[in-house]
Amino acid sequence: MRDDELIAEVAAGDSSALRALFDRHSPWVAGRLRRAMPAEGVEDVLQETFIAVWRGARGHRGEGEVGAWIWGIARRQAAVRARKAGRVDLTPGPVSEQSSEDIAPGAVRRADLHKAFASLGPDGHEQRELARLVFEEDRTVAEVAQRLGIPEGTVKSRVFKVRQRLQAVLRQGGY
Amino acid sequence: MAVIEVTAARNVEVQGLSQKFGRTEVLHGLDLEVGQGVFGLLGPNGAGKTTLLRTLATILRPGRGSVRLLGFDVTHAGEKRALRRRLGYLPQSLGYYPNFTVFEFIEYFALLKEMPSREVRPAVVRAIERVGLEEKAKSKLRTLSGGMLRRVGIAQAIVNEPDLLLLDEPTAGLDPEQRVGFRRLLREMGASGTVIVSTHLVEDVGAACTEVALMERGGILFRGAPDDLVARGEGSEVGDSPLERGYSSVLAAARV
Amino acid sequence: MRNHPRDEAHVARCADCQARWGLAALDVDLDRVWSGVAAEAWASPVGRVERLAGRLLGSPGLARALVNTPSLVLSWILASALVLGIGVMVTRQTEQPWVALLAPALAGIAISYAYGPGVDPAWELSQTMAVSDRQVLLVRVFAVFGLNMVLGLVASLGAAQAVGITLGWLAPMAMVSALALAAATTAKSANVGVAIGLAGWAIAVLASGRGTEDAAAAVSRPALVPVYLAFALAGVGLTLWSMSGSRSTGGVTWR
Numbered sequence: 001m002r003d004d005e006l007i008a009e010v011a012a013g014d015s016s017a018l019r020a021l022f023d024r025h026s027p028w029v030a031g032r033l034r035r036a037m038p039a040e041g042v043e044d045v046l047q048e049t050f051i052a053v054w055r056g057a058r059g060h061r062g063e064g065e066v067g068a069w070i071w072g073i074a075r076r077q078a079a080v081r082a083r084k085a086g087r088v089d090l091t092p093g094p095v096s097e098q099s100s101e102d103i104a105p106g107a108v109r110r111a112d113l114h115k116a117f118a119s120l121g122p123d124g125h126e127q128r129e130l131a132r133l134v135f136e137e138d139r140t141v142a143e144v145a146q147r148l149g150i151p152e153g154t155v156k157s158r159v160f161k162v163r164q165r166l167q168a169v170l171r172q173g174g175y
Numbered sequence: 176m177a178v179i180e181v182t183a184a185r186n187v188e189v190q191g192l193s194q195k196f197g198r199t200e201v202l203h204g205l206d207l208e209v210g211q212g213v214f215g216l217l218g219p220n221g222a223g224k225t226t227l228l229r230t231l232a233t234i235l236r237p238g239r240g241s242v243r244l245l246g247f248d249v250t251h252a253g254e255k256r257a258l259r260r261r262l263g264y265l266p267q268s269l270g271y272y273p274n275f276t277v278f279e280f281i282e283y284f285a286l287l288k289e290m291p292s293r294e295v296r297p298a299v300v301r302a303i304e305r306v307g308l309e310e311k312a313k314s315k316l317r318t319l320s321g322g323m324l325r326r327v328g329i330a331q332a333i334v335n336e337p338d339l340l341l342l343d344e345p346t347a348g349l350d351p352e353q354r355v356g357f358r359r360l361l362r363e364m365g366a367s368g369t370v371i372v373s374t375h376l377v378e379d380v381g382a383a384c385t386e387v388a389l390m391e392r393g394g395i396l397f398r399g400a401p402d403d404l405v406a407r408g409e410g411s412e413v414g415d416s417p418l419e420r421g422y423s424s425v426l427a428a429a430r431v
Numbered sequence: 432m433r434n435h436p437r438d439e440a441h442v443a444r445c446a447d448c449q450a451r452w453g454l455a456a457l458d459v460d461l462d463r464v465w466s467g468v469a470a471e472a473w474a475s476p477v478g479r480v481e482r483l484a485g486r487l488l489g490s491p492g493l494a495r496a497l498v499n500t501p502s503l504v505l506s507w508i509l510a511s512a513l514v515l516g517i518g519v520m521v522t523r524q525t526e527q528p529w530v531a532l533l534a535p536a537l538a539g540i541a542i543s544y545a546y547g548p549g550v551d552p553a554w555e556l557s558q559t560m561a562v563s564d565r566q567v568l569l570v571r572v573f574a575v576f577g578l579n580m581v582l583g584l585v586a587s588l589g590a591a592q593a594v595g596i597t598l599g600w601l602a603p604m605a606m607v608s609a610l611a612l613a614a615a616t617t618a619k620s621a622n623v624g625v626a627i628g629l630a631g632w633a634i635a636v637l638a639s640g641r642g643t644e645d646a647a648a649a650v651s652r653p654a655l656v657p658v659y660l661a662f663a664l665a666g667v668g669l670t671l672w673s674m675s676g677s678r679s680t681g682g683v684t685w686r
Contacts, residue, residue, distance in 0.1 A: 003444075015472045016310060022468065026461050027453030028442065034456040042459045047467040054472050067443025116457075140447045159450050167457040234558045236675070259561040270552025272499075278473040283499075286492035287560035296470035297463070303473070312473040331556075 003066035011057035018054055025067055026050065027163065029074050036078065045081055049074040116169045120162065130155070131162050184246050185210040186339055186369040187231065191240035194226050194393075201226045203393040204240065213365035215380035215401075216373040217422060218390035224373040225267060227390070228343050231371065232264040245338050260289050263337030267344045269328040273317035277308055277327055280316060284331040302330040305360060307353075321348040329357070338368040345372065346379055358383040377418045389425050397425045492562040493570055500571045501550055502541040508578065511537050515586040522590040530590045531600040531650040534583035535632055538576060539607035543624030545575045547616040554619075564674060576608055599650035602659035607632045609666025617673040631662075 001009075001020065009017035026046055033042045052073050060069055120128040126148070133139045133147060134155075141159075145152045187209035194202040202223045216224050229235045230242060233249050245261055247254040272280060281299045290298060303312050306326040311319060316327065325348045332340060346354050354376075361383040364370050374380060380387050381401045389397040389404070397404060401418060408420030413427070435441060435448055442448045478498065485494035501507070514537060518529040546568050548554040558564050583604065587597040610631045615624025636649040649655070 013313075015312065015469065018468070018472060019309070019465070022461075022465055025449075026464065027456065028449035029452075030459045030461065031452035031455035032442075034459060039456070039458045039460075042456060043464050046459070046461075046464045050464070050468040051471045054468065065443040067449075071443060134450055141450070156446055156450075159453075163450075163453050163457065166454075167459075229555075232559045234555065256561050256563065259559060262559060264556060264559045266555045269556060270554070272552065276473075276475065279475055282474065283492075283495055284556065284560065286495055287557070287562045289490070289492060289561040292491060296474055297466035300466045300469040300473065304469075309469075312469075 007057050007060050007066050010054065011060070015054075018050070021053065021066070021070075022050055023160070025070050027160075029071060032071070033074060033078060037081075041078075041081065045074060045077045048077045048081075052077065116166045119169045120165060127158070127162050127165065130158055131166065134159055134162075184243070186245055187371070188243040189231075189240065190242075192227075192230065192237055192242060193239040194223075194230060194235065195238050201393055202230075202238075205393070205395060207388070207395065209369055209371065209386075211365065211367070211369055212385035213361050213370045213372065213383050215384035215387035216371060216390060217375075217377065217380060217387055219426070221392070222390040223393040224390055225343055228264075228341050228371065228373055231339070232262065232341050233259060258339075260335065261338045262288075263332035263335065263340040265328045265332040265342045265345050267347075269324075271316045271324060271327070273315065275316055276313050277303065277316065277319070277330075278312045280327060281331045281334055285334045288335045290335050298334050298336075299330075302334040305333065306330045307356065322350060322353060325349055326353070329360070333360070333364060336367075337364075340364050340368060340370045342370070342372045344374060346374065346376055354379065377416065377422060381416075381418045389422065391426060391429060396429045488570065490562060490566075492560070493566055496562065496567045497570050497574060500545050500575065502544040502575055503571075503578070507541070507544075508582075511541065511579065511582055515582055519586050519589040522592065528590075528592060528596045528647040528650060530583070530586045531592070531596050531647065532636060534579065534586065534600045535604040535607040536629055538579035538583070538604045539611040539628030539632065540625050541575050541579055542572060542608040543611045543615045543621045543628060545571045546612070547621070547624075548619035549615050549621035549624065565671075568670075568674070572608075572612065576604075579608075580604065593651070595651045595653075596647055599647075599652075602656045602663075603632065603635065603650060605663040606635070606659040606666070609663040609670070611666075613666040613669035613673070616670050635659075 001017075003021070003024070006017045006021050010021065029049065030042050030046055033045055037045070049070065053070060056073075060066065117128055117131050120131055122128070130144065130148065133144045134141075139147070141152050141155050145155045148155070150158075185208050187207060189205060189207040192202055192205040192207075193200060205223075205227065207227075216227070218224050226235065230237060231244060233244075233255055236250065242249045244258055247258040249255055249258065272283075275283065278299060281302055282295060285295045285299055303309060306329050308323065308326055308330065311323060316324065319327070325345070329342075329345060332342065346357060349357060358379065361370055361372065365383075365385065372379070372384065384401060386399065387397075387401055387404055388395050397407070404421035404425070405417040406421065408414065408417055408422070408424045411420040411424045411427075413423040414420035435445060442452065481491075481494050481498045484497055485491040488494055488497070497503070515530060515533060518533045521527070522529045544550055551557055557567070580601065583600060584597075587600070590597075607628045611624040611628025613624075614627035615621050618624070635655075639649040639652060639655060640647075
């Protein structure tokens with residue numbers, strides 16, 4: 001479903017639509033927040049953000065992209081949190097201020113990431129290949145889909161699963 | 176130096192348990208030790224399965240004999256309370272509060288199990304997701320079907336991640352697909368604790384249990400792996416499946 | 432990404448950029464976050480009374496058990512107050528001690544519907560909880576009795592009768608409540624509790640008034656107080672015995 005349809009359902013009280021929005025947007029919002037605060041802080045801000053989405057879905061009123069709206073809430077929540085801790089707000093602003101090289105893992109070193117990739121399977125194994133194409137070679141979803149001969153939707157959901165696996169491995173390794 | 180062998184205490188240690196109601200003895204000197212895994216309890220009506228489960232659930236005091244669960248002595252008040260925090264129970268017929276929502280019902284019992292306050296709500300969320308009732312989380316119980324109510328019952332039993340989970344005929348009212356999901360849940364719970372399931376459906380037993388016991392008239396007739404029960408049924412013609420044949424064989428031999 | 436625009440609006444709708452950003456937060460536990468969000472969406476708010484009770488009792492579970500007592504819901508309390516209010520008016524009109532006679536009866540009914548297998552559909556499950564049924568019994572009965580006592584006192588003062596009658600219903604109230612509770616718990620039925628409680632009270636009133644034809648005798652004779660209290664203790668004892676877990680639960684059938 002499209003984001004604006006989901007938001008309308010959330011406004012009507014459907015929590016499974018909220019879940020869909022969460023699955024779609026929380027990873028990247030978390031990623032951008034992670035640039036400015038530790039993982040625990042990201043978790044707190046994310047939780048407050050999506051609770052605000054649940055409560056304020058009616059306030060969206062179809063004004064612009066849902067993703068941008070959610071990011072706006074997240075930024076505000078992060079600022080509130082920073083102010084409470086007496087810190088200056090360091091959350092990233094509009095993306096234009098960032099170069100693509102900045103889009104690197106926050107607390108995760110490249111070497112650790114490579115080890116995590118290795119845990120996905122031997123060279124050529126599908127998940128590892130997918131991770132390599134998306135995260136190392138910078139391919140677009142369309143390119144990956146064509147390369148692996150699978151539909152784009154499947155690529156997106158597999159990226160989600162790969163991400164979860166990498167996360168589990170990194171957590172186990174104490175990173 | 177002598178090596179001292181220490182046998183770790185098992186989760187369920189029952190010795191010589193007897194239960195009487197009025198003048199009828201319902202359980203006779205029952206001995207049972209169960210460790211981690213999924214343990215199935217089979218037997219005809221009146222065999223004493225529910226009485227055994229109620230005793231393990233600390234509803235009934237042991238008439239004679241000793242019952243130690245998770246290392247706790249059930250006759251000692253303080254230990255019983257600590258034990259109950261680690262317990263999960265689903266009775267054969269669970270009443271419900273019609274005006275409670277699914278979330279409220281599970282949360283209520285999480286609170287009564289004295290779960291730490293901060294953990295209660297996330298645990299209720301996880302329990303609801305594990306039984307697949309996310310869509311109904313805010314619905315009042317009186318609007319749910321029988322199968323859904325059963326799942327609510329299962330959710331309250333597992334909400335505190337119990338080390339000892341006792342289920343009395345849990346799959347009643349679940350359709351085959353739901354039973355598959357339920358067996359998966361049983362295996363998950365059995366991986367980290369003890370699950371004791373009393374059931375009429377022999378196939379549930381075969382698919383999910385690491386061990387089974389067959390009860391009749393207050394005693395245990397058979398105990399072993401499902402395959403062993405199947406082996407007992409070799410050559411028998413009573414029963415539509417290998418497990419059923421084993422079941423009938425054991426019962427027939429005992430009744431001779 | 433190489434050729435992608437850099438603005439917020441783009442990231443917000445580009446799956447590729449989102450996938451890239453997702454990698455930047457692999458150590459964030461999204462499952463835990465979702466649990467917190469869902470809890471907010473699905474949970475019902477906790478009332479002020481329950482929160483206060485939780486703090487006073489030191490147990491949120493016990494507080495919730497208290498708040499869910501059937502005979503402590505607002506409608507019940509208002510109904511009791513109404514009946515007593517009518518009793519006050521009648522007492523002032525007729526000089527008959529209606530309030531003193533009503534108060535124990537109302538308490539008996541309220542206690543029957545406060546606790547036990549007759550009232551709690553999830554009774555069997557309740558007996559396996561860390562917050563024990565004995566604790567719940569204590570708290571609920573105390574609260575219901577206390578509330579009925581306060582209502583009775585207020586009504587009594589309103590009825591402006593002799594001091595002996597204004598307080599004379601306290602011991603009878605204890606007896607009727609205890610008998611009703613014992614009956615309800617033993618018979619696993621709130622209605623049986625009501626029946627026994629009211630019957631016991633009726634017998635007490637008729638027996639003590641006989642000969643003098645004094646309806647107030649049941650509540651105004653101090654000599655009766657030890658009798659009432661003795662019956663009350665017996666009722667309490669019977670309740671505790673029937674809860675003790677040596678009996679089968681859920682009816683006659685056992686498996």
